[in-house]
Amino acid sequence: EDQVTQSPEALRLQEGESSSLNCSYTVSGLRGLFWYRQDPGKGPEFLFTLYSAGEEKEKERLKATLTKKESFLHITAPKPEDSATYLCAVLRNTDKLIFGTGTRLQVFP
Amino acid sequence: DAGVIQSPRHEVTEMGQEVTLRCKPISGHDYLFWYRQTMMRGLELLIYFNNNVPIDDSGMPEDRFSAKMPNASFSTLKIQPSEPRDSAVYFCASSPRSSGNIQYFGAGTRLSVL
Numbered sequence: 717e718d719q720v721t722q723s724p725e726a727l728r729l730q731e732g733e734s735s736s737l738n739c740s741y742t743v744s745g746l747r748g749l750f751w752y753r754q755d756p757g758k759g760p761e762f763l764f765t766l767y768s769a770g771e772e773k774e775k776e777r778l779k780a781t782l783t784k785k786e787s788f789l790h791i792t793a794p795k796p797e798d799s800a801t802y803l804c805a806v807l808r809n810t811d812k813l814i815f816g817t818g819t820r821l822q823v824f825p
Numbered sequence: 826d827a828g829v830i831q832s833p834r835h836e837v838t839e840m841g842q843e844v845t846l847r848c849k850p851i852s853g854h855d856y857l858f859w860y861r862q863t864m865m866r867g868l869e870l871l872i873y874f875n876n877n878v879p880i881d882d883s884g885m886p887e888d889r890f891s892a893k894m895p896n897a898s899f900s901t902l903k904i905q906p907s908e909p910r911d912s913a914v915y916f917c918a919s920s921p922r923s924s925g926n927i928q929y930f931g932a933g934t935r936l937s938v939l
Contacts, residue, residue: 748926759829759916759930760868803868807926811856812881817867 718743720806722816729823732793737819739804740786748807749787751780753800754818760803794823829931831917837937843905846934849898850919858928859892859902860916868916874900907938 719742729735741749748767752760764773766782773780777798779790789802801820805813830849838844850857858873872882877894885892889908894900904911914935918928 750927757932759918759932762927762929765925765927805868810881811873811875811920811926812870813926813928814870815868 720816726820737789745809750805752803831931841906846902848900848917854919855922856920858918
């Protein structure tokens with residue numbers, strides 16, 4: 717059965733304290749791995765898509781990487797405005813995304 | 826573009842009542858998805874459409890749930906009768922075929938069934 721697991725469930729960081737969020741997956745026929753950001757009271761907002769092991773994508777303080785079993789979202793020198801829930805999702809050989817339950821990130825000044 | 830528009834933003838109803846959630850996708854998008862989000866189960870896909878045709882409704886929890894897409898600019902998700910366990914945030918998302926499956930989400934409808 718396809719499975720997407722994110723860890724940790726919650727993460728508290730001091731401003732400037734770099735860290736990584738993990739998304740491990742068990743899925744056959746992976747076509748892509750997606751990262752989304754979700755702010756309270758809003759819908760998820762697309763960040764990155766990764767298609768193959770070894771691929772990396774960067775956007776401001778965020779960098780996403782992908783292996784054959786997991787993806788990491790690295791946050792470098794985070795700021796309070798990076799506080800949000802970060803969701804990963806996998807795409808199989810259909811048009812359906814399977815989402816993990818997310819990591820709630822809080823960055824304190 | 827205004828993005829995906831959902832209405833209402835909040836809905837409070839009593840058990841047994843019919844609830845209709847509405848979604849206007851981004852113009853030109855081929856796909857429309859309905860999700861439900863809860864603390865316990867996260868974001869779950871209920872049903873999705875391609876060019877107004879339902880493709881996969883395997884996530885619809887039971888016969889009380891139904892979804893329609895009468896045209897490319899409008900979709901509804903209906904719950905009849907509603908139950909307290911249906912309380913959740915319901916999201917609509919749309920996606921163009923050319924986007925590599927990137928989905929664009931609306932702001933959601935928070936449903937509370939008392």
